[in-house]
Amino acid sequence: MLTIESLTCWLVDIPTIRPHKLSMATMGCQTLTLVRMQCAQGVVGWGEATTIGGLSYGAESPEAIRSAIETYLAPLLRGQTFSGVAALADKMNASVKGNTFAKSALETAFLDAQGKLLGLPVSALLGGAITDRLPVLWTLASGDTDKDIEEGKRLLAEGRHDTFKLKIGARSLKTDIQHALAIKAALGDGVSILVDVNQAWDFTTAVKGMSALQAGGIDLVEQPTPLWDRQGLITLSQRFEVPILADEAVATSHDGFALAHGGFSGAYALKIAKAGGPAQALKLAHVAQAAGVALYGGTMLEGTLGTVASLHAWSTVRMQWGTEMFGPLLLKDDIVVTPLDFSQGQVSLPQGPGLGVEIDFDKLRYYARH
Numbered sequence: 126m127l128t129i130e131s132l133t134c135w136l137v138d139i140p141t142i143r144p145h146k147l148s149m150a151t152m153g154c155q156t157l158t159l160v161r162m163q164c165a166q167g168v169v170g171w172g173e174a175t176t177i178g179g180l181s182y183g184a185e186s187p188e189a190i191r192s193a194i195e196t197y198l199a200p201l202l203r204g205q206t207f208s209g210v211a212a213l214a215d216k217m218n219a220s221v222k223g224n225t226f227a228k229s230a231l232e233t234a235f236l237d238a239q240g241k242l243l244g245l246p247v248s249a250l251l252g253g254a255i256t257d258r259l260p261v262l263w264t265l266a267s268g269d270t271d272k273d274i275e276e277g278k279r280l281l282a283e284g285r286h287d288t289f290k291l292k293i294g295a296r297s298l299k300t301d302i303q304h305a306l307a308i309k310a311a312l313g314d315g316v317s318i319l320v321d322v323n324q325a326w327d328f329t330t331a332v333k334g335m336s337a338l339q340a341g342g343i344d345l346v347e348q349p350t351p352l353w354d355r356q357g358l359i360t361l362s363q364r365f366e367v368p369i370l371a372d373e374a375v376a377t378s379h380d381g382f383a384l385a386h387g388g389f390s391g392a393y394a395l396k397i398a399k400a401g402g403p404a405q406a407l408k409l410a411h412v413a414q415a416a417g418v419a420l421y422g423g424t425m426l427e428g429t430l431g432t433v434a435s436l437h438a439w440s441t442v443r444m445q446w447g448t449e450m451f452g453p454l455l456l457k458d459d460i461v462v463t464p465l466d467f468s469q470g471q472v473s474l475p476q477g478p479g480l481g482v483e484i485d486f487d488k489l490r491y492y493a494r495h
Protein backbone atom coordinates (compact mmCIF):
# COMPACT_ATOMS: atom_id res chain seq x y z
CA MET A 126 0.00 0.00 0.00
CA LEU A 127 1.23 3.47 -0.87
CA THR A 128 -0.29 6.77 0.24
CA ILE A 129 0.44 9.72 -2.04
CA GLU A 130 1.32 12.74 0.09
CA SER A 131 2.42 15.33 -2.45
CA LEU A 132 3.33 15.77 -6.12
CA THR A 133 5.79 18.30 -7.58
CA CYS A 134 6.31 19.06 -11.29
CA TRP A 135 9.12 20.64 -13.31
CA LEU A 136 9.57 21.49 -16.98
CA VAL A 137 13.15 20.74 -17.89
CA ASP A 138 14.62 21.99 -21.22
CA ILE A 139 17.66 20.15 -22.54
CA PRO A 140 19.29 20.92 -25.92
CA THR A 141 19.73 18.11 -28.47
CA ILE A 142 23.21 17.15 -29.80
CA ARG A 143 22.12 18.19 -33.34
CA PRO A 144 18.86 19.24 -35.01
CA HIS A 145 16.53 16.21 -35.18
CA LYS A 146 14.25 16.50 -38.25
CA LEU A 147 10.89 14.74 -38.30
CA SER A 148 8.12 15.16 -40.89
CA MET A 149 6.22 17.50 -38.55
CA ALA A 150 8.93 19.29 -36.55
CA THR A 151 12.66 19.93 -36.19
CA MET A 152 13.87 19.57 -32.62
CA GLY A 153 16.76 21.58 -31.19
CA CYS A 154 15.72 21.08 -27.61
CA GLN A 155 13.66 18.53 -25.68
CA THR A 156 11.34 19.39 -22.80
CA LEU A 157 10.92 16.78 -20.07
CA THR A 158 7.96 17.14 -17.70
CA LEU A 159 9.21 15.57 -14.47
CA VAL A 160 7.15 14.52 -11.45
CA ARG A 161 8.24 13.81 -7.88
CA MET A 162 5.78 11.74 -5.83
CA GLN A 163 6.30 11.87 -2.05
CA CYS A 164 4.60 8.97 -0.26
CA ALA A 165 3.61 8.72 3.40
CA GLN A 166 5.56 5.45 3.74
CA GLY A 167 8.79 7.48 3.39
CA VAL A 168 9.59 6.69 -0.24
CA VAL A 169 9.81 9.07 -3.19
CA GLY A 170 8.99 8.11 -6.78
CA TRP A 171 10.00 9.91 -10.00
CA GLY A 172 8.22 9.97 -13.35
CA GLU A 173 8.64 11.69 -16.73
CA ALA A 174 6.24 12.66 -19.51
CA THR A 175 7.86 13.84 -22.71
CA THR A 176 6.46 14.67 -26.12
CA ILE A 177 8.01 15.87 -29.39
CA GLY A 178 7.89 19.38 -30.88
CA GLY A 179 5.38 21.02 -28.51
CA LEU A 180 1.95 20.24 -29.96
CA SER A 181 3.16 19.07 -33.36
CA TYR A 182 3.34 15.34 -32.51
CA GLY A 183 0.66 14.70 -29.93
CA ALA A 184 -2.34 16.38 -28.31
CA GLU A 185 -0.58 17.11 -24.97
CA SER A 186 2.12 19.81 -24.76
CA PRO A 187 4.70 19.79 -21.93
CA GLU A 188 2.91 22.80 -20.39
CA ALA A 189 -0.50 21.06 -20.65
CA ILE A 190 0.90 17.89 -19.05
CA ARG A 191 2.14 19.92 -16.10
CA SER A 192 -1.16 21.76 -15.84
CA ALA A 193 -3.21 18.51 -15.98
CA ILE A 194 -1.11 17.10 -13.15
CA GLU A 195 -1.07 20.21 -10.95
CA THR A 196 -4.68 21.30 -11.52
CA TYR A 197 -6.56 18.01 -11.75
CA LEU A 198 -4.57 14.85 -11.04
CA ALA A 199 -2.58 15.94 -7.97
CA PRO A 200 -5.69 17.10 -6.02
CA LEU A 201 -7.42 13.82 -7.01
CA LEU A 202 -4.56 11.64 -5.77
CA ARG A 203 -3.29 13.57 -2.72
CA GLY A 204 -4.02 11.67 0.51
CA GLN A 205 -5.21 8.57 -1.37
CA THR A 206 -3.86 5.07 -0.76
CA PHE A 207 -3.38 2.58 -3.61
CA SER A 208 -2.44 -1.10 -3.60
CA GLY A 209 -0.92 -0.91 -7.09
CA VAL A 210 -1.09 0.57 -10.58
CA ALA A 211 -4.47 -0.97 -11.43
CA ALA A 212 -6.07 0.89 -8.53
CA LEU A 213 -4.21 4.09 -9.42
CA ALA A 214 -5.32 3.92 -13.10
CA ASP A 215 -8.90 3.20 -12.05
CA LYS A 216 -8.95 6.34 -9.90
CA MET A 217 -7.36 8.57 -12.56
CA ASN A 218 -9.53 7.25 -15.42
CA ALA A 219 -12.74 7.73 -13.43
CA SER A 220 -12.19 11.50 -13.27
CA VAL A 221 -9.78 12.44 -16.08
CA LYS A 222 -10.34 11.59 -19.75
CA GLY A 223 -7.33 11.07 -22.04
CA ASN A 224 -4.18 12.90 -20.89
CA THR A 225 -2.20 9.68 -21.17
CA PHE A 226 1.16 11.49 -21.06
CA ALA A 227 0.33 13.04 -17.68
CA LYS A 228 -1.00 9.70 -16.41
CA SER A 229 2.15 7.94 -17.64
CA ALA A 230 4.39 10.21 -15.54
CA LEU A 231 2.25 9.49 -12.48
CA GLU A 232 2.09 5.72 -13.06
CA THR A 233 5.87 5.73 -13.50
CA ALA A 234 6.41 7.67 -10.26
CA PHE A 235 4.07 5.29 -8.41
CA LEU A 236 5.94 2.22 -9.72
CA ASP A 237 9.29 3.79 -8.75
CA ALA A 238 8.03 4.47 -5.21
CA GLN A 239 6.43 1.03 -4.85
CA GLY A 240 9.59 -0.70 -6.10
CA LYS A 241 11.69 1.25 -3.60
CA LEU A 242 9.29 0.36 -0.76
CA LEU A 243 9.36 -3.35 -1.64
CA GLY A 244 13.05 -3.47 -2.62
CA LEU A 245 12.14 -4.65 -6.13
CA PRO A 246 12.95 -3.32 -9.61
CA VAL A 247 9.94 -1.92 -11.52
CA SER A 248 10.25 -4.82 -14.01
CA ALA A 249 9.39 -7.24 -11.16
CA LEU A 250 6.16 -5.29 -10.50
CA LEU A 251 5.28 -5.63 -14.21
CA GLY A 252 5.70 -9.39 -14.53
CA GLY A 253 9.46 -9.85 -14.29
CA ALA A 254 12.30 -9.14 -16.73
CA ILE A 255 13.07 -11.86 -19.25
CA THR A 256 16.24 -10.03 -20.33
CA ASP A 257 18.54 -7.39 -18.82
CA ARG A 258 19.94 -6.13 -22.17
CA LEU A 259 17.67 -4.72 -24.86
CA PRO A 260 18.50 -3.94 -28.50
CA VAL A 261 18.55 -0.20 -29.35
CA LEU A 262 18.65 1.30 -32.83
CA TRP A 263 19.60 4.92 -33.66
CA THR A 264 17.64 7.45 -35.73
CA LEU A 265 19.54 9.27 -38.47
CA ALA A 266 17.59 12.53 -38.88
CA SER A 267 19.96 15.44 -39.45
CA GLY A 268 17.99 16.36 -42.59
CA ASP A 269 21.09 15.89 -44.78
CA THR A 270 21.84 12.60 -46.58
CA ASP A 271 25.65 12.92 -46.46
CA LYS A 272 25.65 13.89 -42.78
CA ASP A 273 23.37 10.93 -41.99
CA ILE A 274 25.72 8.55 -43.85
CA GLU A 275 28.71 9.95 -41.97
CA GLU A 276 26.89 9.62 -38.62
CA GLY A 277 25.74 6.07 -39.41
CA LYS A 278 29.25 4.97 -40.43
CA ARG A 279 30.75 6.47 -37.28
CA LEU A 280 28.22 4.73 -35.00
CA LEU A 281 28.80 1.41 -36.81
CA ALA A 282 32.57 1.82 -36.42
CA GLU A 283 32.15 2.63 -32.70
CA GLY A 284 29.98 -0.49 -32.37
CA ARG A 285 27.24 1.53 -30.65
CA HIS A 286 24.38 0.68 -33.05
CA ASP A 287 23.85 -1.79 -35.90
CA THR A 288 20.31 -0.81 -36.97
CA PHE A 289 19.09 2.64 -38.09
CA LYS A 290 15.76 4.37 -38.48
CA LEU A 291 15.35 7.22 -40.95
CA LYS A 292 12.78 9.99 -40.63
CA ILE A 293 11.14 10.79 -43.97
CA GLY A 294 7.90 12.43 -45.15
CA ALA A 295 8.82 16.14 -44.99
CA ARG A 296 10.15 16.28 -48.57
CA SER A 297 8.88 15.04 -51.94
CA LEU A 298 8.45 11.29 -52.36
CA LYS A 299 11.25 11.19 -54.92
CA THR A 300 13.71 13.02 -52.66
CA ASP A 301 12.78 10.88 -49.67
CA ILE A 302 13.22 7.61 -51.58
CA GLN A 303 16.59 8.76 -52.97
CA HIS A 304 17.65 9.73 -49.43
CA ALA A 305 16.63 6.37 -47.88
CA LEU A 306 18.17 4.26 -50.64
CA ALA A 307 21.42 6.26 -50.68
CA ILE A 308 21.84 5.60 -46.94
CA LYS A 309 20.96 1.92 -47.39
CA ALA A 310 23.57 1.60 -50.19
CA ALA A 311 26.25 3.48 -48.21
CA LEU A 312 25.84 1.54 -44.96
CA GLY A 313 25.73 -1.84 -46.70
CA ASP A 314 23.53 -4.88 -46.96
CA GLY A 315 24.28 -6.18 -43.46
CA VAL A 316 22.84 -3.06 -41.81
CA SER A 317 19.12 -3.00 -41.18
CA ILE A 318 17.35 0.25 -42.18
CA LEU A 319 13.80 1.17 -41.11
CA VAL A 320 11.93 4.33 -42.11
CA ASP A 321 9.36 6.38 -40.17
CA VAL A 322 7.02 8.51 -42.30
CA ASN A 323 5.13 9.93 -39.29
CA GLN A 324 1.74 9.97 -41.13
CA ALA A 325 2.98 12.21 -43.96
CA TRP A 326 1.65 10.21 -46.96
CA ASP A 327 -1.87 9.72 -48.23
CA PHE A 328 -2.81 6.21 -49.32
CA THR A 329 -1.80 6.53 -52.99
CA THR A 330 1.57 8.10 -52.12
CA ALA A 331 2.07 5.29 -49.58
CA VAL A 332 1.49 2.62 -52.25
CA LYS A 333 4.16 4.19 -54.47
CA GLY A 334 6.52 4.83 -51.57
CA MET A 335 6.24 1.37 -50.11
CA SER A 336 6.86 -0.27 -53.51
CA ALA A 337 10.10 1.69 -53.90
CA LEU A 338 11.22 1.11 -50.29
CA GLN A 339 10.46 -2.60 -50.52
CA ALA A 340 12.39 -2.92 -53.81
CA GLY A 341 15.30 -1.01 -52.22
CA GLY A 342 15.64 -3.43 -49.31
CA ILE A 343 14.21 -1.27 -46.49
CA ASP A 344 13.22 -3.64 -43.65
CA LEU A 345 10.23 -1.87 -42.07
CA VAL A 346 7.98 1.13 -42.82
CA GLU A 347 6.54 2.97 -39.83
CA GLN A 348 3.22 4.83 -39.86
CA PRO A 349 3.14 5.82 -43.56
CA THR A 350 -0.46 7.15 -43.47
CA PRO A 351 -2.49 9.38 -41.09
CA LEU A 352 -3.40 7.93 -37.72
CA TRP A 353 -7.14 8.09 -38.50
CA ASP A 354 -6.79 5.91 -41.62
CA ARG A 355 -7.07 2.52 -39.94
CA GLN A 356 -8.34 0.78 -43.08
CA GLY A 357 -5.53 2.23 -45.18
CA LEU A 358 -2.91 0.84 -42.79
CA ILE A 359 -4.59 -2.58 -42.80
CA THR A 360 -4.71 -2.66 -46.61
CA LEU A 361 -1.04 -1.64 -46.93
CA SER A 362 -0.04 -4.32 -44.41
CA GLN A 363 -1.80 -6.96 -46.53
CA ARG A 364 -0.51 -5.65 -49.87
CA PHE A 365 3.23 -5.42 -49.21
CA GLU A 366 5.87 -7.84 -48.03
CA VAL A 367 7.82 -5.12 -46.23
CA PRO A 368 6.23 -5.05 -42.77
CA ILE A 369 4.41 -2.02 -41.38
CA LEU A 370 5.02 -0.67 -37.88
CA ALA A 371 1.92 1.08 -36.50
CA ASP A 372 2.92 3.97 -34.22
CA GLU A 373 0.57 6.98 -33.97
CA ALA A 374 -2.36 4.70 -35.00
CA VAL A 375 -1.94 2.47 -31.97
CA ALA A 376 -1.86 4.12 -28.56
CA THR A 377 -3.89 1.89 -26.27
CA SER A 378 -4.92 -1.77 -26.09
CA HIS A 379 -8.26 -0.76 -27.68
CA ASP A 380 -6.48 0.56 -30.80
CA GLY A 381 -4.39 -2.59 -30.94
CA PHE A 382 -7.47 -4.78 -30.75
CA ALA A 383 -9.30 -2.80 -33.48
CA LEU A 384 -6.32 -2.90 -35.90
CA ALA A 385 -5.70 -6.63 -35.37
CA HIS A 386 -9.42 -7.40 -35.62
CA GLY A 387 -9.49 -5.50 -38.93
CA GLY A 388 -6.78 -7.77 -40.36
CA PHE A 389 -3.59 -5.75 -39.72
CA SER A 390 -0.34 -7.68 -39.78
CA GLY A 391 3.07 -6.28 -38.84
CA ALA A 392 4.14 -4.72 -35.57
CA TYR A 393 3.02 -2.21 -32.92
CA ALA A 394 5.25 0.50 -31.45
CA LEU A 395 4.65 0.53 -27.71
CA LYS A 396 5.14 3.87 -25.93
CA ILE A 397 4.40 4.42 -22.26
CA ALA A 398 3.16 7.97 -22.98
CA LYS A 399 0.62 6.91 -25.62
CA ALA A 400 -0.93 4.29 -23.33
CA GLY A 401 -0.87 6.07 -19.95
CA GLY A 402 2.12 4.39 -18.32
CA PRO A 403 4.34 1.30 -18.39
CA ALA A 404 1.62 -1.06 -17.10
CA GLN A 405 -0.96 0.34 -19.54
CA ALA A 406 1.46 -0.03 -22.49
CA LEU A 407 1.88 -3.70 -21.58
CA LYS A 408 -1.88 -4.18 -22.01
CA LEU A 409 -1.36 -3.28 -25.68
CA ALA A 410 1.63 -5.63 -25.80
CA HIS A 411 -0.51 -8.49 -24.55
CA VAL A 412 -3.28 -7.79 -27.09
CA ALA A 413 -0.60 -7.84 -29.82
CA GLN A 414 0.77 -11.13 -28.53
CA ALA A 415 -2.72 -12.63 -28.55
CA ALA A 416 -3.26 -11.44 -32.14
CA GLY A 417 0.14 -12.53 -33.49
CA VAL A 418 1.29 -8.94 -34.07
CA ALA A 419 5.00 -8.29 -33.38
CA LEU A 420 6.32 -5.73 -30.87
CA TYR A 421 8.70 -2.76 -30.97
CA GLY A 422 9.77 -0.63 -27.99
CA GLY A 423 9.06 2.98 -28.93
CA THR A 424 10.23 6.33 -27.55
CA MET A 425 8.96 9.89 -27.40
CA LEU A 426 12.66 10.82 -27.14
CA GLU A 427 12.49 10.81 -23.36
CA GLY A 428 15.41 11.49 -21.04
CA THR A 429 16.81 8.73 -18.83
CA LEU A 430 13.82 8.57 -16.42
CA GLY A 431 11.20 7.96 -19.11
CA THR A 432 13.56 5.71 -21.05
CA VAL A 433 14.24 3.50 -18.02
CA ALA A 434 10.52 3.33 -17.15
CA SER A 435 9.93 2.04 -20.69
CA LEU A 436 12.84 -0.42 -20.51
CA HIS A 437 11.43 -2.01 -17.35
CA ALA A 438 8.16 -2.65 -19.21
CA TRP A 439 9.82 -3.75 -22.49
CA SER A 440 12.05 -6.21 -20.57
CA THR A 441 8.97 -8.28 -19.67
CA VAL A 442 7.97 -9.10 -23.28
CA ARG A 443 9.77 -10.31 -26.42
CA MET A 444 10.46 -7.35 -28.73
CA GLN A 445 10.70 -8.95 -32.17
CA TRP A 446 11.73 -5.60 -33.71
CA GLY A 447 13.91 -4.42 -30.82
CA THR A 448 13.66 -0.90 -29.40
CA GLU A 449 14.54 2.73 -30.13
CA MET A 450 15.25 3.71 -26.51
CA PHE A 451 18.15 6.02 -27.43
CA GLY A 452 16.50 9.27 -26.19
CA PRO A 453 19.22 10.12 -23.63
CA LEU A 454 21.89 9.88 -26.36
CA LEU A 455 20.14 12.58 -28.40
CA LEU A 456 20.27 15.03 -25.46
CA LYS A 457 23.36 17.05 -24.56
CA ASP A 458 22.85 16.36 -20.87
CA ASP A 459 20.45 14.70 -18.43
CA ILE A 460 19.27 15.02 -14.83
CA VAL A 461 20.45 11.64 -13.50
CA VAL A 462 23.61 10.78 -11.58
CA THR A 463 24.59 7.71 -13.64
CA PRO A 464 23.86 7.60 -17.37
CA LEU A 465 22.57 4.41 -18.98
CA ASP A 466 25.07 1.95 -20.43
CA PHE A 467 24.65 1.80 -24.24
CA SER A 468 27.02 -0.50 -26.16
CA GLN A 469 27.08 -3.07 -28.96
CA GLY A 470 23.60 -2.07 -30.14
CA GLN A 471 22.11 -2.68 -26.71
CA VAL A 472 21.26 -0.95 -23.43
CA SER A 473 21.41 -2.47 -19.93
CA LEU A 474 18.36 -2.44 -17.67
CA PRO A 475 19.20 -0.77 -14.32
CA GLN A 476 19.04 -3.31 -11.48
CA GLY A 477 18.34 -1.30 -8.30
CA PRO A 478 14.96 -1.01 -6.53
CA GLY A 479 12.27 1.02 -8.33
CA LEU A 480 13.48 2.49 -11.62
CA GLY A 481 17.07 2.13 -10.40
CA VAL A 482 17.86 5.75 -11.30
CA GLU A 483 19.15 8.55 -9.05
CA ILE A 484 18.25 12.20 -9.71
CA ASP A 485 21.00 14.86 -9.90
CA PHE A 486 19.29 17.82 -8.20
CA ASP A 487 21.90 20.37 -9.30
CA LYS A 488 21.26 19.50 -12.92
CA LEU A 489 17.49 19.45 -12.39
CA ARG A 490 17.69 22.98 -10.94
CA TYR A 491 20.02 24.12 -13.73
CA TYR A 492 17.78 22.97 -16.60
CA ALA A 493 14.38 23.57 -14.94
CA ARG A 494 12.23 26.36 -16.42
CA HIS A 495 11.54 29.19 -13.95
Ligand SMILES: O=C(O)C[C@H]1C=CC(=O)O1
Pocket residue numbers: 177264266321323372423424425426449
Ligand atom coordinates in the same frame (compact mmCIF):
# COMPACT_ATOMS: atom_id res chain seq x y z
O1 LIG B 1 8.69 7.30 -33.55
C1 LIG B 1 8.49 8.49 -33.53
O2 LIG B 1 7.59 8.87 -34.25
C2 LIG B 1 9.20 9.46 -32.63
C3 LIG B 1 10.61 9.25 -32.29
C4 LIG B 1 11.17 7.94 -32.21
C5 LIG B 1 12.43 7.97 -32.67
C6 LIG B 1 12.66 9.25 -33.19
O3 LIG B 1 13.68 9.68 -33.71
O4 LIG B 1 11.54 9.98 -33.04
Ligand SMILES: [Mn+2]
Pocket residue numbers: 321323347348372373394
Ligand atom coordinates in the same frame (compact mmCIF):
# COMPACT_ATOMS: atom_id res chain seq x y z
MN1 LIG C 1 7.12 6.82 -35.05
